[in-house]
Amino acid sequence: MVRVVVLDYGSGNLRSAERALRRVGADVTVTADFDAALSCDALVVPGVGAFAACMAGLRSVRGERIIGRRLAGGRPVLGICVGMQILFERGIEHGLETAGCAEWPGTVDRLEADVVPHMGWNTVRAPAESVLFGGLDERSRFYFVHSYAARRWELEVRPPFPEPMVTWATHGDDFVAAVENGPLAATQFHPEKSGDAGAQLLQNWLKSVS
Template identity: 45%
Template sequence: MTAPLVAVLDYGIGNLSSAHKALVRMGADARLTRDAGLVADADGVVLPGVGAFGACMDALRGAALESVVHDAVASGRPFLGICVGMQMLFDASDEDPMHRGLGVLRGRVEAIPDTVRKPQMQWNELHVHATDSLFIGLPATPWVYFVHSFAARPTDPRVVVATCDYGADLTAVVRHENVVATQFHPEKSAADGLSMLGNFVQSCGGAR
């Protein structure tokens, strides 16, 4: 079986290599790319993101990847958003209210309560609320690494498949059809995180 081709969208922000390397480790033919043709040919697409919401949206649009994201989502192929890559899928963020999000998922990204230190920069356990292919073979409460000061509040609570407790119940994983997204960094979450990426790669293999 050939390795699934996974396009990791490269729009020039921060450390994207970790996600790329982790996907390769878990069996993907992962490519860092902004080539719309390559993304269209890929078995799965990953939208990473670090830094500020507005800066990431600007960079994504600057790299002409906004429509590429919408096309990938609409194609039904597995799509994974990570951290700010998850937040960008929503309509807007309180971090940069003047920037429009991708609007793939309904809802806003809101600040973590001021009662706790920000960013949440730590490992935390996931409270899993629904079965998902991302969690196949994982412990009941996986431990994963978070770095964020904002978290999504989806309009439809049914898309929330996992939360974590940090000042409030924060959205940690959302799923809507072929789109799955994690607020935490699976590529930095040791064995549990790698297993999730492996499950995503598996789902890409099945999509062909």
């Protein structure tokens, strides 16, 4: 059984993520403990709210160090919603620029759409070779709640990891809906709120790290 830590840094749907992961067979602990988060088989970094607040919370538990050290050792990390956004270099909200974890290049900024936030179900366009979306077809729908996203992808290959696989969605314009990059993966949507499709994605992720 895969030992998963859901990182508790004061932001995110912790219990929803815990329940969803338990349902697909993970041994889950919700904690802010540095050593537990570093040594587990797989780490989930959730997040809701503002980019700056999430980064402040993450730093308060040395979360950016945990993520960096895990990835340096090839140990799996999954970011969800703002937990995905903070993996980019920076976020800009209400004119405030905040440094992120810089695991990926690029900026998270406001969606350009007639209706913001983007709230509800949407389809995504995943690469054919995607592991996360294996067994899911193009009609599968996932649950989004966000006003900000990475709307461009600056391709960069960081050895020894392969070229990132980027999944896109559209709300007004295109934005990054998920990324798979060696041991680092993330989704802008909430798999724990996305019914059977979300459960399948979490199961795929667990199989990829076991």
